Amino acid sequence: MFVVEGEGWVQARHADPQRINVGDAVLTQPNEEHWHGAGRGGPFAHVVVNIGETRWLEESPPPD
Numbered sequence: 177m178f179v180v181e182g183e184g185w186v187q188a189r190h191a192d193p194q195r196i197n198v199g200d201a202v203l204t205q206p207n208e209e210h211w212h213g214a215g216r217g218g219p220f221a222h223v224v225v226n227i228g229e230t231r232w233l234e235e236s237p238p239p240d
Contacts, residue, residue, distance in 0.1 A: 177202040177224045184220035186212040
């Protein structure tokens, strides 16, 4: 995932959330469960390249 606008969050299951900003690149391992999305400060846009099958999980709540 490559962040192209705004700022957001990414979190792998059982890990701490990480803030991500324009220019950041995030690599996830095959079958790694993770979530990502915008923060409260505004829009968040990213580009993703998937290799293999995508499996959608449950919706995550917004950060505190």
